[in-house]
Amino acid sequence: MLEPEPDLELVVTAGTVAGLLAEPACRIEGVPALDLVVLDLRLADDSTPEDNVATLREHGVEVLVFTGADNPYLVRSAARAGVLGVVRKSEDVATVVGAVRRAASGEQVVTTDWAAAIDGDPQLSSVGLSPRQEEVLTLYASGEKASRVARLAGLSEQTVNDYLGRIRQKYADAGRPAPTKTDLYKRAVEDGWLPVPEHRRS
Numbered sequence: 001m002l003e004p005e006p007d008l009e010l011v012v013t014a015g016t017v018a019g020l021l022a023e024p025a026c027r028i029e030g031v032p033a034l035d036l037v038v039l040d041l042r043l044a045d046d047s048t049p050e051d052n053v054a055t056l057r058e059h060g061v062e063v064l065v066f067t068g069a070d071n072p073y074l075v076r077s078a079a080r081a082g083v084l085g086v087v088r089k090s091e092d093v094a095t096v097v098g099a100v101r102r103a104a105s106g107e108q109v110v111t112t113d114w115a116a117a118i119d120g121d122p123q124l125s126s127v128g129l130s131p132r133q134e135e136v137l138t139l140y141a142s143g144e145k146a147s148r149v150a151r152l153a154g155l156s157e158q159t160v161n162d163y164l165g166r167i168r169q170k171y172a173d174a175g176r177p178a179p180t181k182t183d184l185y186k187r188a189v190e191d192g193w194l195p196v197p198e199h200r201r202s
Contacts, residue, residue, distance in 0.1 A: 001097055002097065008097070008104065011033070011034055015043060016043050016044055017047065017052045017055050020037065021055075026059075034061050035105075036062050036064055036103050036104040037056050037062070037063050038063075038100060039063050039083075040065075040066060040067060041078060042074070049074050049075075053078055057081070062083075063083045064083060064085050064086075064109060065078050065079075065083050066096070067088065067089060068090070071195070072192045073189070073192050076192040084106075084109055085099060085102075085108060087099045087109065127170040127173075127176070127187075128170060129167060129170065132153075132163070133163055133166065133167050133170075136149055136167070137164075137187075137188055138188060139152055140184065141181070141184045141187075141188040141193070141194060142188075142194055146160045146161055168184070171187055
């Protein structure tokens with residue numbers, strides 16, 4: 001896609017971020033060797049998008065996510081880490097090239113996928129959880145008991161239970177009731193706080 005574009009140069013490709021940074025083309029002391037990394041969210045080493053984005057930005061390189069966008073948790077975790085944008089692999093060539101060009105110039109590439117990754121699925125009614133409520137929900141819905149959540153979050157168990165009551169009420173008010181722990185897990189996945197479970201092929 002980029003080869004016909006005279007103002008864009010594909011410098012190097014790699015299967016992992018570590019592999020990319022080990023390439024001679026990326027070794028320039030004190031100066032970022034690349035204007036942009038176009039990052040797939042699923043890499044060969046099973047690394048997380050958040051870690052990959054953080055590593056690249058530590059090396060002074062901005063990131064544009066190029067993905068099938070089939071996993072909202074992965075997209076959201078990358079978006080939170082500070083990417084310039086998210087572009088679907090299903091977009092036409094002109095859209096992808098335009099996004100790469102803008103991102104390589106340091107511009108934010110605002111797309112519906114990027115906005116959805118930041119704000120949550122626009123088709124789901126927002127419940128407006130506070131950051132502390134999000135933390136409690138994520139820990140509790142991932143399988144931890146309230147007592148363990150309390151220790152991990154530095155709260156009393158009663159406070160955790162109070163938070164869980166408020167969280168359930170907010171979901172009920174939004175028309176997305178979550179009376180059980182399993183329901184809370186489903187809501188946490190829907191809103192991108194927990195990863196979508198993946199079925200591994202044997």
